[in-house]
Amino acid sequence: MEQAPRATQTESTEVLYDVADHIAVITLNAPERMNTISGPMLNDLTRLLIRANEDRDVRCVILTGNGRAFCAGLDLRKERSGDGLSSASSPTSLDLRNTPPTVLQSMDKPTICAVNGGAAGYGMDTALGCDIRIMAESAKLAAAFVKRGVVPESGGTWFLPRMIGWAKASELIFTGRTLSAREALEWGLANEVVPDAALMGRAREVAREIAANAPLAVQAAKRMMRMGLNETFPDHVHHVYLQLLPLFKTHDMQEGIKAFMEKREAKFEGR
Structure with a gap:
């Protein structure tokens, strides 16, 4: 724990x-x-x-x-x-x-x-x-x-x-x-x-x-919101995709999926 x-x-x-x-x-x-x-x-x-x-x-x-x-x-x-x-x-x-x-x-x-x-x-x-x-x-x-x-x-x-x-x-x-x-x-x-x-x-x-949420994902979402204030939609979608790729490799994403499948609260570590 x-x-x-x-x-x-x-x-x-x-x-x-x-x-x-x-x-x-x-x-x-x-x-x-x-x-x-x-x-x-x-x-x-x-x-x-x-x-x-x-x-x-x-x-x-x-x-x-x-x-x-x-x-x-x-x-x-x-x-x-x-x-x-x-x-x-x-x-x-x-x-x-x-x-x-x-x-x-x-x-x-x-x-x-x-x-x-x-x-x-x-x-x-x-x-x-x-x-x-x-x-x-x-x-x-x-x-x-x-x-x-x-x-x-x-x-x-x-x-x-x-x-x-x-x-x-x-x-x-x-x-x-x-x-x-x-x-x-x-x-x-x-x-x-x-x-x-x-x-x-x-x-x-x-x-x-x-x-309680995955901190890397929360921070990436905020970063994308901030960038989106001054971007076209196609540019923004591209940048979101580039943010998403490294998140796929994080421990927290795997934990989030595992917790969902096991019907329990996820315990995120920020990595």
Whole structure:
């Protein structure tokens, strides 16, 4: 019987990291400032997302926040003191390899955002960058960019038209409107809404369901979905076939077939 991996924790204080049962939980941990993003926090989040993606033990990632907000955007106080987002890049360039939205978009591991409270600006874009969003009843998505004189700087202008269509994306971005959790569900920006106290339990339940499947197949499926956003159908079918061939040779595929024939749950090893 496969042993569950031992839980591990990081030494970071502004972003917490632990792994148990093939699930990595990354927690924004600056509740006193509503988890607004500073330069150091940005770097920690990037580093830990990459760590989770590279850890063979991890099969699903949950991103959440401590306190009453998921992430209230950029820490404007840090920006004024020179320790904000702008400190992570030069004035004329941004290292796209090391920003959470870009890292999230390139991750093969499935990601779940457990939106525990307000997700505004940068926080909203970060939530949208995850594959699945489960929102607490009290949570909100605030597209307040134009109200601050900026554009969605972290992927919102790319995500929203693809998620909800041009017209609804225009309405949300141009008005800078705030959506309640229920409105986010109606707009198609949340997978489900649960009572606040049930949020992490439900997120872990979905993560366990994902982690129980063959991880190489799950990751290949996500990779194909991402590639399909910018491919023609014939090109995409060809790439799917090339992904399928190595999966035929894996232990997990043989285990999946054997488990099906024996009418039992498969025990996948990620090889």
